[in-house]
Amino acid sequence: MSIEDELYEQRLAKISQIEALGFKAYGHRFDFSHSIPQIIADYSNKTAEELENPRVTVRVAGRILTIRRMGKAGFAHLMQDGERMQVYVRKDAVPEKDYELYLLLDIGDIIGIDGYLFRTRTGELSVHVEKLYFLAKTLLPLPEKWHGLEDVETRYRQRYLDMIANPEVLKVFKTRSKIISSLRRQLESHGYLEVETPMLQSIYGGAAARPFITHHNALDIDLYLRIAPELYLKRLIVGGLERVYEINRNFRNEGISTRHNPEFTMLEFYQAYTDMSGMMDLTGELLKQVALDATGSAIVEYQGEQLDFGNIRRMSMRDAVGDATLSGQALVEAFERNVEATLIQPTLIFDFPVEVSPLSKQKPDDPAFVDRFELFAAGMEIANAFTELNDPIDQRHRFEMQLNARASGDTEAHQMDEDYVRALSYGMPPAGGEGIGIDRLAMLLTNSKSIRDVILFPLLRPTNAAAV
RNA sequence: GGGCGCGUAGCUCAACUGGCAGAGCAAGUGACUCUUAAUCACUAGGUUGUAGGUUCGAGACCUACCGCGCUCACCA
DSSP: OOOOHHHHHHHHHOOOOOTTTTTOOOOOOOOOSHHHHHHHHHHHHHHHHHHHHBOOEEEEEEEEEEEEEETTEEEEEEEEETTEEEEEGGGSSSSSSHHHHHHHOOTOOEEEEEEEEEEOOOOEEEEEEEEEEEEHHHHHOOTTTOOOOOOOOHHHHHHHHHHHHHHHHHHHHHHHHHHHHHHHHHHTTTTTTEEESEEESSSOOOOSOOOOEEEEETTTHHHHHHSSSSHHHHHHHTOOOOEEEEEEEEEOOOOOOOOOSSEEEEEEEEEEEEHHHHHHHHHHHHHHHHHHHHHSSSSHHHHHHHTTSOOOOEEEHHHHOOOOTTTTHHHHHHIIIIIIGOOOOOEEEEEGGGOOOTOOOOOOEEEEEEEEEEEEETTTEEEEEEBOOOOOOHHHHHHHHHHHHTTTTOOTSOOOOOOHHHHHHHHOOOEEEEEEEEEHHHHHHHHHHSSSGGSOOOOOOOOOOGGO
Protein backbone atom coordinates (compact mmCIF):
# COMPACT_ATOMS: atom_id res chain seq x y z
CA MET A 1 0.00 0.00 0.00
CA SER A 2 1.43 3.36 -0.97
CA ILE A 3 1.74 6.10 1.58
CA GLU A 4 -0.96 8.06 -0.14
CA ASP A 5 -3.39 5.17 -0.05
CA GLU A 6 -2.52 4.62 3.59
CA LEU A 7 -3.20 8.25 4.46
CA TYR A 8 -6.36 8.12 2.43
CA GLU A 9 -7.59 5.06 4.30
CA GLN A 10 -6.72 6.66 7.63
CA ARG A 11 -8.72 9.70 6.75
CA LEU A 12 -11.69 7.73 5.50
CA ALA A 13 -11.63 6.06 8.92
CA LYS A 14 -11.60 9.49 10.53
CA ILE A 15 -14.70 10.44 8.58
CA SER A 16 -16.50 7.53 10.26
CA GLN A 17 -15.24 8.64 13.66
CA ILE A 18 -16.26 12.25 13.00
CA GLU A 19 -19.71 11.13 11.93
CA ALA A 20 -19.97 8.85 14.97
CA LEU A 21 -19.55 11.99 17.10
CA GLY A 22 -22.57 13.50 15.36
CA PHE A 23 -20.74 15.82 12.94
CA LYS A 24 -21.00 15.76 9.17
CA ALA A 25 -17.76 15.22 7.28
CA TYR A 26 -18.95 17.64 4.62
CA GLY A 27 -21.03 20.34 6.22
CA HIS A 28 -23.41 22.93 4.94
CA ARG A 29 -23.71 26.68 5.08
CA PHE A 30 -21.72 28.41 7.82
CA ASP A 31 -22.32 32.09 8.46
CA PHE A 32 -19.16 33.40 10.05
CA SER A 33 -19.35 36.69 11.91
CA HIS A 34 -15.89 37.88 10.88
CA SER A 35 -13.46 36.84 8.21
CA ILE A 36 -9.96 36.17 9.45
CA PRO A 37 -8.49 39.16 7.54
CA GLN A 38 -11.24 41.28 9.11
CA ILE A 39 -10.31 40.22 12.63
CA ILE A 40 -6.65 40.89 11.96
CA ALA A 41 -7.45 44.31 10.53
CA ASP A 42 -9.82 45.29 13.33
CA TYR A 43 -8.18 43.81 16.44
CA SER A 44 -4.45 43.51 15.80
CA ASN A 45 -3.74 46.71 17.71
CA LYS A 46 -5.99 45.92 20.66
CA THR A 47 -4.39 45.03 23.98
CA ALA A 48 -5.30 41.96 26.01
CA GLU A 49 -7.30 44.16 28.38
CA GLU A 50 -9.19 45.86 25.56
CA LEU A 51 -10.14 42.44 24.18
CA GLU A 52 -11.55 41.43 27.61
CA ASN A 53 -13.69 44.55 28.16
CA PRO A 54 -15.98 43.96 26.52
CA ARG A 55 -15.22 40.45 25.32
CA VAL A 56 -15.39 40.09 21.51
CA THR A 57 -17.21 36.94 20.46
CA VAL A 58 -16.57 35.71 16.94
CA ARG A 59 -17.67 32.95 14.61
CA VAL A 60 -14.83 32.10 12.25
CA ALA A 61 -14.18 29.59 9.48
CA GLY A 62 -11.03 28.45 7.77
CA ARG A 63 -8.66 25.73 6.70
CA ILE A 64 -6.41 24.20 9.33
CA LEU A 65 -2.76 24.92 8.54
CA THR A 66 -1.06 23.72 11.72
CA ILE A 67 -2.09 21.83 14.85
CA ARG A 68 -0.20 21.68 18.14
CA ARG A 69 -1.84 19.35 20.65
CA MET A 70 -0.76 19.16 24.27
CA GLY A 71 -2.77 16.60 26.13
CA LYS A 72 -5.89 18.38 27.29
CA ALA A 73 -5.46 21.56 25.23
CA GLY A 74 -3.91 22.74 22.03
CA PHE A 75 -3.55 25.33 19.33
CA ALA A 76 -4.20 25.44 15.62
CA HIS A 77 -3.84 28.01 12.88
CA LEU A 78 -6.77 28.57 10.55
CA MET A 79 -6.29 30.20 7.18
CA GLN A 80 -8.88 32.18 5.28
CA ASP A 81 -8.25 34.37 2.26
CA GLY A 82 -4.50 34.00 2.62
CA GLU A 83 -4.31 35.10 6.24
CA ARG A 84 -3.91 32.98 9.34
CA MET A 85 -5.40 33.15 12.80
CA GLN A 86 -4.48 31.11 15.83
CA VAL A 87 -7.21 29.33 17.78
CA TYR A 88 -6.93 27.79 21.25
CA VAL A 89 -8.94 24.74 22.23
CA ARG A 90 -9.12 23.65 25.87
CA LYS A 91 -10.78 20.46 26.94
CA ASP A 92 -12.63 22.19 29.79
CA ALA A 93 -13.79 25.08 27.58
CA VAL A 94 -15.65 23.18 24.85
CA PRO A 95 -18.33 20.46 24.81
CA GLU A 96 -16.91 16.96 25.29
CA LYS A 97 -17.70 15.89 21.71
CA ASP A 98 -16.11 19.03 20.32
CA TYR A 99 -12.86 18.16 22.06
CA GLU A 100 -13.02 14.63 20.68
CA LEU A 101 -13.53 16.21 17.27
CA TYR A 102 -10.53 18.44 17.85
CA LEU A 103 -8.41 15.36 18.46
CA LEU A 104 -9.49 13.96 15.09
CA LEU A 105 -8.68 17.07 13.05
CA ASP A 106 -6.09 16.91 10.30
CA ILE A 107 -4.09 19.67 8.69
CA GLY A 108 -6.14 20.74 5.69
CA ASP A 109 -9.58 20.19 7.24
CA ILE A 110 -12.01 23.08 7.04
CA ILE A 111 -13.75 23.94 10.26
CA GLY A 112 -15.80 26.64 11.91
CA ILE A 113 -15.55 27.85 15.48
CA ASP A 114 -17.37 29.98 18.01
CA GLY A 115 -15.22 31.73 20.56
CA TYR A 116 -13.83 35.00 21.81
CA LEU A 117 -10.71 36.96 21.08
CA PHE A 118 -7.79 37.02 23.50
CA ARG A 119 -4.04 37.32 23.55
CA THR A 120 -1.80 34.43 24.46
CA ARG A 121 1.05 34.83 26.91
CA THR A 122 3.33 35.45 23.97
CA GLY A 123 0.94 38.13 22.74
CA GLU A 124 -0.55 36.50 19.66
CA LEU A 125 -4.11 37.52 18.86
CA SER A 126 -6.09 34.25 19.05
CA VAL A 127 -9.58 32.86 19.36
CA HIS A 128 -10.48 31.02 22.56
CA VAL A 129 -12.72 28.30 21.19
CA GLU A 130 -16.07 27.52 22.81
CA LYS A 131 -17.63 25.43 20.06
CA LEU A 132 -16.38 23.56 17.01
CA TYR A 133 -18.09 22.91 13.68
CA PHE A 134 -16.82 20.54 11.04
CA LEU A 135 -17.18 21.77 7.46
CA ALA A 136 -15.00 19.67 5.13
CA LYS A 137 -12.58 16.77 5.43
CA THR A 138 -9.31 16.65 3.55
CA LEU A 139 -8.44 13.19 2.29
CA LEU A 140 -5.08 14.10 0.79
CA PRO A 141 -2.07 15.54 2.59
CA LEU A 142 -1.13 19.16 2.03
CA PRO A 143 2.37 20.22 1.01
CA GLU A 144 4.85 20.76 3.80
CA LYS A 145 4.11 23.77 5.99
CA TRP A 146 7.59 25.24 6.09
CA HIS A 147 8.83 25.10 2.51
CA GLY A 148 5.39 25.11 0.92
CA LEU A 149 4.95 23.83 -2.61
CA GLU A 150 7.93 24.69 -4.79
CA ASP A 151 7.70 22.27 -7.69
CA VAL A 152 6.61 24.57 -10.49
CA GLU A 153 4.95 21.85 -12.50
CA THR A 154 2.69 20.88 -9.60
CA ARG A 155 2.08 24.55 -8.84
CA TYR A 156 0.67 25.08 -12.34
CA ARG A 157 -1.09 21.76 -12.72
CA GLN A 158 -2.70 21.91 -9.27
CA ARG A 159 -3.07 25.65 -8.83
CA TYR A 160 -5.43 25.14 -5.87
CA LEU A 161 -2.57 23.53 -3.94
CA ASP A 162 -0.29 26.39 -4.92
CA MET A 163 -2.86 28.84 -3.57
CA ILE A 164 -3.19 26.98 -0.28
CA ALA A 165 0.52 26.47 0.26
CA ASN A 166 1.81 29.78 -1.13
CA PRO A 167 -0.46 32.64 -0.01
CA GLU A 168 1.58 35.16 -2.04
CA VAL A 169 0.05 33.51 -5.12
CA LEU A 170 -3.35 34.76 -3.96
CA LYS A 171 -1.93 38.27 -3.84
CA VAL A 172 -0.76 38.04 -7.44
CA PHE A 173 -4.20 37.09 -8.66
CA LYS A 174 -5.88 39.70 -6.49
CA THR A 175 -3.60 42.28 -8.05
CA ARG A 176 -4.47 40.98 -11.49
CA SER A 177 -8.12 41.44 -10.65
CA LYS A 178 -7.46 45.00 -9.45
CA ILE A 179 -5.71 45.76 -12.73
CA ILE A 180 -8.71 44.67 -14.73
CA SER A 181 -11.23 46.45 -12.55
CA SER A 182 -9.14 49.62 -12.62
CA LEU A 183 -9.06 49.56 -16.42
CA ARG A 184 -12.80 48.95 -16.61
CA ARG A 185 -13.49 51.75 -14.15
CA GLN A 186 -11.26 54.19 -16.00
CA LEU A 187 -12.58 53.38 -19.45
CA GLU A 188 -16.16 53.66 -18.23
CA SER A 189 -15.37 57.04 -16.72
CA HIS A 190 -14.17 58.08 -20.17
CA GLY A 191 -17.50 57.07 -21.64
CA TYR A 192 -16.40 53.71 -23.04
CA LEU A 193 -18.89 50.88 -23.37
CA GLU A 194 -17.82 47.27 -22.78
CA VAL A 195 -18.83 44.90 -25.57
CA GLU A 196 -18.29 41.27 -26.53
CA THR A 197 -17.45 40.27 -30.08
CA PRO A 198 -17.05 36.82 -31.63
CA MET A 199 -14.37 34.41 -30.50
CA LEU A 200 -15.41 32.00 -33.25
CA GLN A 201 -14.66 33.70 -36.52
CA SER A 202 -14.86 32.49 -40.11
CA ILE A 203 -12.19 35.01 -41.14
CA TYR A 204 -9.52 35.86 -38.60
CA GLY A 205 -7.68 39.14 -38.53
CA GLY A 206 -6.48 42.09 -36.49
CA ALA A 207 -3.04 40.67 -35.82
CA ALA A 208 -0.24 38.70 -37.40
CA ALA A 209 -0.51 35.22 -35.96
CA ARG A 210 -1.46 31.67 -36.76
CA PRO A 211 -4.91 30.65 -35.50
CA PHE A 212 -6.46 27.66 -33.84
CA ILE A 213 -8.91 25.99 -36.20
CA THR A 214 -12.10 24.31 -35.06
CA HIS A 215 -15.23 22.99 -36.71
CA HIS A 216 -18.92 23.73 -36.35
CA ASN A 217 -20.89 20.56 -37.01
CA ALA A 218 -24.34 21.93 -37.80
CA LEU A 219 -23.06 24.44 -40.33
CA ASP A 220 -20.26 22.09 -41.38
CA ILE A 221 -17.73 24.88 -41.55
CA ASP A 222 -14.31 25.41 -40.11
CA LEU A 223 -14.02 28.34 -37.74
CA TYR A 224 -11.04 30.11 -36.22
CA LEU A 225 -10.59 31.07 -32.62
CA ARG A 226 -9.95 34.75 -32.80
CA ILE A 227 -6.41 36.09 -32.75
CA ALA A 228 -7.78 39.58 -32.04
CA PRO A 229 -11.15 41.35 -31.78
CA GLU A 230 -9.99 44.40 -33.70
CA LEU A 231 -11.97 44.17 -36.93
CA TYR A 232 -15.24 43.57 -35.06
CA LEU A 233 -14.68 46.43 -32.66
CA LYS A 234 -14.07 48.79 -35.54
CA ARG A 235 -17.30 47.64 -37.18
CA LEU A 236 -18.93 48.96 -34.01
CA ILE A 237 -17.24 52.32 -34.54
CA VAL A 238 -18.77 52.34 -38.02
CA GLY A 239 -22.13 51.53 -36.47
CA GLY A 240 -21.98 54.43 -34.06
CA LEU A 241 -20.71 53.02 -30.76
CA GLU A 242 -18.05 55.66 -30.59
CA ARG A 243 -16.12 54.41 -27.56
CA VAL A 244 -15.97 50.66 -27.10
CA TYR A 245 -13.69 48.25 -25.35
CA GLU A 246 -13.41 44.53 -24.80
CA ILE A 247 -11.37 42.63 -22.24
CA ASN A 248 -11.23 39.04 -23.31
CA ARG A 249 -9.20 36.14 -24.53
CA ASN A 250 -7.26 35.88 -27.76
CA PHE A 251 -5.88 32.61 -29.08
CA ARG A 252 -2.70 32.27 -31.05
CA ASN A 253 -1.36 28.97 -32.24
CA GLU A 254 2.27 29.71 -31.53
CA GLY A 255 5.06 28.92 -29.14
CA ILE A 256 4.79 28.90 -25.36
CA SER A 257 7.33 30.84 -23.33
CA THR A 258 7.67 32.90 -20.16
CA ARG A 259 5.98 35.67 -22.15
CA HIS A 260 3.52 33.71 -24.27
CA ASN A 261 0.52 31.57 -23.46
CA PRO A 262 -1.61 30.27 -26.35
CA GLU A 263 -4.67 31.93 -24.82
CA PHE A 264 -4.08 35.34 -23.34
CA THR A 265 -6.13 38.30 -22.25
CA MET A 266 -6.23 41.48 -24.24
CA LEU A 267 -7.85 44.82 -23.63
CA GLU A 268 -8.75 46.49 -26.90
CA PHE A 269 -10.39 49.90 -27.01
CA TYR A 270 -11.42 52.17 -29.86
CA GLN A 271 -12.44 55.79 -29.82
CA ALA A 272 -13.97 57.72 -32.69
CA TYR A 273 -12.70 61.16 -33.68
CA THR A 274 -9.29 60.77 -32.05
CA ASP A 275 -5.95 59.51 -33.33
CA MET A 276 -2.64 58.02 -32.27
CA SER A 277 -1.65 60.99 -30.16
CA GLY A 278 -4.98 60.84 -28.34
CA MET A 279 -4.24 57.19 -27.62
CA MET A 280 -0.77 58.14 -26.37
CA ASP A 281 -2.20 60.54 -23.83
CA LEU A 282 -4.90 58.11 -22.76
CA THR A 283 -2.32 55.31 -22.41
CA GLY A 284 -0.22 57.42 -20.07
CA GLU A 285 -3.25 58.22 -17.97
CA LEU A 286 -4.54 54.64 -17.87
CA LEU A 287 -1.21 53.07 -16.97
CA LYS A 288 -0.36 55.53 -14.25
CA GLN A 289 -3.72 54.99 -12.59
CA VAL A 290 -3.68 51.21 -13.02
CA ALA A 291 -0.25 51.06 -11.38
CA LEU A 292 -1.57 53.18 -8.51
CA ASP A 293 -4.71 51.07 -8.14
CA ALA A 294 -2.85 47.77 -8.32
CA THR A 295 0.27 48.53 -6.31
CA GLY A 296 -0.31 51.87 -4.59
CA SER A 297 2.47 53.54 -6.54
CA ALA A 298 3.14 54.70 -10.09
CA ILE A 299 6.71 53.48 -9.66
CA VAL A 300 6.80 49.71 -9.63
CA GLU A 301 9.67 47.36 -8.90
CA TYR A 302 10.12 44.73 -11.57
CA GLN A 303 12.97 42.22 -11.32
CA GLY A 304 15.26 44.72 -9.62
CA GLU A 305 14.31 47.70 -11.83
CA GLN A 306 12.11 50.65 -10.84
CA LEU A 307 9.59 51.11 -13.65
CA ASP A 308 7.98 54.55 -13.69
CA PHE A 309 4.48 54.40 -15.13
CA GLY A 310 3.92 58.02 -14.15
CA ASN A 311 6.28 59.26 -16.82
CA ILE A 312 6.24 57.29 -20.05
CA ARG A 313 8.91 58.19 -22.57
CA ARG A 314 8.14 58.66 -26.27
CA MET A 315 10.60 57.97 -29.08
CA SER A 316 10.33 57.33 -32.79
CA MET A 317 11.45 53.95 -34.01
CA ARG A 318 14.17 55.52 -36.12
CA ASP A 319 15.51 57.49 -33.16
CA ALA A 320 15.39 54.36 -31.02
CA VAL A 321 17.34 52.41 -33.62
CA GLY A 322 19.69 55.35 -34.21
CA ASP A 323 19.71 55.09 -38.00
CA ALA A 324 17.66 57.62 -39.97
CA THR A 325 18.23 55.79 -43.26
CA LEU A 326 16.47 52.55 -42.36
CA SER A 327 12.87 51.97 -43.34
CA GLY A 328 10.38 49.18 -43.91
CA GLN A 329 11.04 45.66 -42.77
CA ALA A 330 14.74 46.41 -42.22
CA LEU A 331 13.91 49.12 -39.68
CA VAL A 332 11.59 46.80 -37.76
CA GLU A 333 14.14 44.03 -37.78
CA ALA A 334 16.85 46.36 -36.49
CA PHE A 335 14.50 47.58 -33.80
CA GLU A 336 13.51 44.10 -32.68
CA ARG A 337 17.06 42.83 -32.78
CA ASN A 338 18.88 45.73 -31.13
CA VAL A 339 16.45 47.88 -29.20
CA GLU A 340 13.37 46.08 -27.93
CA ALA A 341 15.05 44.14 -25.12
CA THR A 342 16.81 47.28 -23.90
CA LEU A 343 13.58 49.23 -23.33
CA ILE A 344 13.26 48.69 -19.60
CA GLN A 345 11.48 51.92 -18.61
CA PRO A 346 7.97 52.21 -20.09
CA THR A 347 8.52 53.70 -23.54
CA LEU A 348 6.19 54.53 -26.42
CA ILE A 349 7.83 53.82 -29.75
CA PHE A 350 6.04 55.54 -32.65
CA ASP A 351 6.32 55.79 -36.44
CA PHE A 352 6.08 52.21 -37.67
CA PRO A 353 6.70 51.29 -41.33
CA VAL A 354 3.54 50.87 -43.34
CA GLU A 355 4.59 47.37 -44.45
CA VAL A 356 4.05 45.87 -41.02
CA SER A 357 0.91 47.87 -40.23
CA PRO A 358 -1.92 46.88 -42.56
CA LEU A 359 -4.67 48.42 -40.42
CA SER A 360 -3.02 51.74 -39.54
CA LYS A 361 -3.32 55.09 -41.26
CA GLN A 362 -0.32 56.49 -43.09
CA LYS A 363 1.34 59.66 -41.86
CA PRO A 364 0.05 62.58 -43.94
CA ASP A 365 3.59 63.82 -44.63
CA ASP A 366 5.33 60.45 -45.07
CA PRO A 367 3.35 57.54 -46.51
CA ALA A 368 6.20 55.11 -45.79
CA PHE A 369 5.21 55.31 -42.13
CA VAL A 370 1.97 55.01 -40.21
CA ASP A 371 0.67 56.71 -37.09
CA ARG A 372 1.22 53.75 -34.83
CA PHE A 373 2.98 53.17 -31.53
CA GLU A 374 3.80 50.30 -29.27
CA LEU A 375 4.48 50.47 -25.57
CA PHE A 376 7.49 48.57 -24.27
CA ALA A 377 8.55 47.94 -20.68
CA ALA A 378 11.01 45.49 -19.17
CA GLY A 379 11.98 44.60 -22.72
CA MET A 380 8.47 43.38 -23.54
CA GLU A 381 5.80 44.69 -25.84
CA ILE A 382 2.85 45.68 -23.68
CA ALA A 383 0.57 47.64 -25.99
CA ASN A 384 -0.01 48.45 -29.64
CA ALA A 385 -2.04 51.40 -30.90
CA PHE A 386 -2.64 53.46 -33.99
CA THR A 387 -4.70 55.90 -35.91
CA GLU A 388 -7.17 53.57 -37.55
CA LEU A 389 -7.14 53.26 -41.30
CA ASN A 390 -10.65 54.35 -42.31
CA ASP A 391 -10.18 54.61 -46.09
CA PRO A 392 -11.83 51.50 -47.57
CA ILE A 393 -9.92 51.74 -50.85
CA ASP A 394 -6.58 51.96 -49.05
CA GLN A 395 -7.69 49.16 -46.72
CA ARG A 396 -8.49 46.89 -49.66
CA HIS A 397 -5.09 47.67 -51.10
CA ARG A 398 -3.40 46.81 -47.75
CA PHE A 399 -5.25 43.50 -47.58
CA GLU A 400 -4.09 42.73 -51.11
CA MET A 401 -0.50 43.39 -50.02
CA GLN A 402 -1.09 40.97 -47.16
CA LEU A 403 -2.42 38.36 -49.59
CA ASN A 404 0.76 38.75 -51.64
CA ALA A 405 2.84 38.27 -48.51
CA ARG A 406 0.79 35.17 -47.68
CA ALA A 407 1.30 33.82 -51.20
CA SER A 408 5.03 34.19 -50.76
CA GLY A 409 5.01 32.16 -47.56
CA ASP A 410 4.05 34.50 -44.72
CA THR A 411 1.70 32.23 -42.78
CA GLU A 412 0.81 35.05 -40.41
CA ALA A 413 -0.29 37.59 -43.01
CA HIS A 414 -3.86 38.85 -42.95
CA GLN A 415 -6.72 37.26 -44.83
CA MET A 416 -8.93 39.42 -47.04
CA ASP A 417 -11.96 40.50 -45.03
CA GLU A 418 -14.49 41.72 -47.60
CA ASP A 419 -17.12 42.51 -45.02
CA TYR A 420 -14.69 44.65 -43.08
CA VAL A 421 -13.87 46.61 -46.24
CA ARG A 422 -17.61 46.92 -46.89
CA ALA A 423 -18.11 48.24 -43.35
CA LEU A 424 -15.44 50.88 -43.94
CA SER A 425 -17.13 51.69 -47.22
CA TYR A 426 -20.13 52.97 -45.30
CA GLY A 427 -17.79 55.44 -43.62
CA MET A 428 -15.89 55.01 -40.36
CA PRO A 429 -15.14 58.20 -38.49
CA PRO A 430 -11.47 58.91 -37.88
CA ALA A 431 -10.52 56.88 -34.83
CA GLY A 432 -7.75 55.76 -32.57
CA GLY A 433 -7.49 52.26 -31.17
CA GLU A 434 -5.25 50.29 -28.88
CA GLY A 435 -4.62 46.83 -27.48
CA ILE A 436 -2.99 46.21 -24.11
CA GLY A 437 -1.71 42.77 -23.14
CA ILE A 438 -3.26 42.25 -19.72
CA ASP A 439 -1.13 39.26 -18.77
CA ARG A 440 2.11 41.10 -19.44
CA LEU A 441 0.86 44.18 -17.64
CA ALA A 442 0.01 41.89 -14.73
CA MET A 443 3.55 40.47 -14.84
CA LEU A 444 4.98 43.98 -14.50
CA LEU A 445 2.65 45.00 -11.69
CA THR A 446 3.11 41.78 -9.70
CA ASN A 447 6.85 41.45 -10.32
CA SER A 448 6.31 38.06 -11.96
CA LYS A 449 9.03 36.64 -14.15
CA SER A 450 6.80 34.27 -16.10
CA ILE A 451 3.42 34.80 -17.71
CA ARG A 452 2.41 31.49 -16.15
CA ASP A 453 2.59 33.13 -12.75
CA VAL A 454 -0.20 35.53 -13.68
CA ILE A 455 -2.44 33.03 -15.50
CA LEU A 456 -4.38 30.82 -13.11
CA PHE A 457 -4.28 27.75 -15.32
CA PRO A 458 -1.52 28.12 -17.92
CA LEU A 459 -1.46 25.63 -20.75
CA LEU A 460 0.71 22.59 -20.03
CA ARG A 461 1.03 19.39 -21.94
CA PRO A 462 -1.51 16.95 -20.48
CA THR A 463 -0.16 13.97 -18.60
CA ASN A 464 -1.77 10.76 -17.47
CA ALA A 465 -3.91 11.99 -14.62
CA ALA A 466 -2.45 9.34 -12.34
CA ALA A 467 1.04 10.77 -12.72
CA VAL A 468 0.12 13.99 -10.95
C1' G B 1 11.19 23.03 -33.35
C1' G B 2 16.90 23.73 -31.62
C1' G B 3 20.36 24.08 -27.31
C1' C B 4 21.24 23.54 -21.98
C1' G B 5 19.42 21.65 -17.33
C1' C B 6 16.22 18.97 -13.96
C1' G B 7 13.01 14.49 -12.34
C1' U B 8 14.76 10.25 -5.29
C1' A B 9 8.89 9.05 0.32
C1' G B 10 2.58 13.09 0.20
C1' C B 11 6.03 17.89 0.62
C1' U B 12 11.24 20.02 1.02
C1' C B 13 15.85 17.89 0.21
C1' A B 14 20.46 14.32 1.05
C1' A B 15 23.09 9.95 -0.85
C1' C B 16 31.49 11.26 -2.07
C1' U B 17 34.78 8.33 -7.55
C1' G B 18 29.33 3.26 -9.48
C1' G B 19 29.26 -0.17 -3.48
C1' C B 20 23.49 -1.50 2.36
C1' A B 21 18.38 4.53 -0.64
C1' G B 22 18.53 8.58 4.21
C1' A B 23 16.74 13.16 6.96
C1' G B 24 13.14 16.97 8.30
C1' C B 25 8.03 18.01 7.80
C1' A B 26 3.38 15.44 7.01
C1' A B 27 1.15 10.36 8.90
C1' G B 28 0.29 6.41 13.13
C1' U B 29 0.86 5.14 18.68
C1' G B 30 2.05 7.15 23.55
C1' A B 31 3.24 11.62 27.11
C1' C B 32 2.04 16.77 27.82
C1' U B 33 -3.83 22.57 29.81
C1' C B 34 -0.13 29.05 26.52
C1' U B 35 1.99 26.41 21.91
C1' U B 36 3.52 28.72 17.43
C1' A B 37 8.78 25.20 12.37
C1' A B 38 5.70 23.10 19.87
C1' U B 39 8.64 19.32 22.49
C1' C B 40 9.90 14.06 23.82
C1' A B 41 9.69 8.55 22.73
C1' C B 42 8.45 4.78 19.39
C1' U B 43 6.33 3.11 14.45
C1' A B 44 5.24 2.93 9.45
C1' G B 45 6.13 5.00 4.64
C1' G B 46 10.48 3.90 -1.85
C1' U B 47 9.08 0.16 -9.07
C1' U B 48 14.86 6.63 -7.48
C1' G B 49 9.78 9.69 -14.21
C1' U B 50 9.35 5.22 -18.07
C1' A B 51 11.80 1.39 -21.09
C1' G B 52 16.22 -0.68 -22.43
C1' G B 53 21.71 -1.10 -22.03
C1' U B 54 26.86 -1.20 -19.71
C1' U B 55 28.68 -3.47 -15.05
C1' C B 56 30.08 -8.46 -10.17
C1' G B 57 27.07 -4.27 -8.65
C1' A B 58 23.34 1.64 -11.28
C1' G B 59 19.63 6.79 -7.86
C1' A B 60 24.47 7.94 -10.22
C1' C B 61 27.21 5.90 -16.48
C1' C B 62 25.01 5.16 -21.93
C1' U B 63 20.51 5.20 -25.43
C1' A B 64 15.46 6.24 -26.32
C1' C B 65 11.00 8.08 -24.54
C1' C B 66 7.71 11.09 -21.01
C1' G B 67 7.17 15.59 -18.19
C1' C B 68 8.94 20.31 -16.45
C1' G B 69 12.30 24.62 -16.32
C1' C B 70 15.64 28.10 -18.72
C1' U B 71 17.04 29.82 -23.42
C1' C B 72 17.00 30.70 -28.92
C1' A B 73 13.63 31.05 -32.98
C1' C B 74 8.28 32.88 -33.71
C1' C B 75 4.99 36.08 -31.45
C1' A B 76 1.79 39.90 -27.67
